[in-house]
């Protein structure tokens with residue numbers, strides 16, 4: 001029986017390091033997640049996506065895997081994973097596992113074997129080893145985290161790493177690599193995983209001959225708009241056709257979700273053609289500014305592009321790689337979105353103003369048909385943490401750019417559960433791998449639960465209405481609305497978002513939810529209302 005739940009699901013991203021720490025070492029873990037799953041059920045989400053918890057030296061917070069079929073002791077054991085799945089399924093929540101196929105850790109036994117083997121050996125053939133050009137690397141590619149994408153080994157060869165030097169890229173033309181990942185898929189599917197979020201799903205295959213590539217000046221760290229020899233090569237799609245078939249061997253709807261940072265939704269939609277993946281993150285939506293015309297454009301483009309291949313649109317505003325949207329949408333132009341923000345950044349908005357805007361954006365997103373992603377802590381209205389001391393920072397971006405880019409630590413700070421507990425309830429011992437700001441007492445879950453007007457209660461109300469009114473499975477019809485606003489109907493719910501500077505009249509009907517106060521019965525700036 002298939003019900004294609006993923007077409008309308010709300011998927012909640014758990015970043016295991018920062019969710020809940022049962023062991024008390026200051027890093028979150030699987031047992032911590034299991035103990036808090038009832039809160040997620042109560043929030044009203046459908047699926048939990050777990051960022052990587054496999055064995056890893058943690059050079060890139062787990063996106064550097066040294067054993068794809070085990071749990072890192074930092075996060076627990078396979079038994080803890082089984083317990084998590086059992087509890088989640090008992091609560092009617094599905095679980096998606098993060099899989100990192102573009103690269104392994106340099107501590108993966110295969111890479112260690114490659115280092116100990118001759119150039120040209122089968123062991124080197126699983127990765128991208130090449131001869132250099134004299135003393136120079138094989139080409140001019142730069143790592144996404146800054147600096148060259150090649151590192152030289154003792155015998156003079158170079159290996160490719162699109163990310164950190166501790167993350168060597170696999171060679172996906174190698175049959176052993178392909179077979180091993182099919183084994184990994186089956187390993188987690190056999191243990192009950194409902195699917196995979198696939199990391200760097202656009203990167204696995206590189207253009208023949210590895211031609212030089214210089215990104216345009218204005219490109220973000222993922223490259224430019226023109227074809228890039230390491231992103232979106234046709235061959236990657238064959239890999240996902242194989243994986244689609246593997247998932248098809250299993251009962252129930254198991255899914256693949258692509259992290260494919262391509263420049264347009266039209267290109268992203270190639271990952272969700274009928275025999276490939278089921279969902280792809282809508283990064284065009286995530287990158288959109290708080291602007292009525294821009295939002296309308298990207299919503300239309302998304303529905304058209306995903307619809308054309310029979311896939312649901314997805315919607316996402318925050319994740320563990322970007323500035324939290326309760327800060328980002330109100331940032332000044334001085335702060336480039338892709339580089340993170342910190343104490344020396346300019347254009348940092350007032351927190352309350354930025355949260356208002358963030359919540360208004362959430363209320364637009366959760367009314368859209370398709371599947372939506374929520375990143376842990378956004379339901380608490382958490383802002384990006386800006387004042388992390390330099391010596392506490394952990395993101396490889398920070399190190400590889402010598403502190404020029406702050407990177408992503410500011411959205412990864414452990415989340416607050418209770419205002420009066422050590423580490424705000426994240427860890428009983430009070431330990432926390434990144435420092436939590438004192439101001440987070442006010443954001444703690446127990447400080448917001450049951451409080452009218454809190455961000456937590458807003459998310460709960462929106463998610464309940466979304467479910468009751470079937471908005472995920474609905475459709476979108478644009479409505480006429482005052483300049484600088486955005487209005488649409490989905491089923492029997494009318495949405496009006498005020499993206500302009502001035503208050504406007506409310507639409508006719510009963511207010512079902514509002515992202516902020518409605519003084520004088522009008523809709524103020526940076527506020528969204530659902531009426532029905």
Ligand code: NOJ
Pocket residue numbers: 060063064100163199200259320321
């Ligand atoms: C994308 C992940 O979301 C990010 O956190 C990671 O650093 C890179 N891929 C490399 O795996």
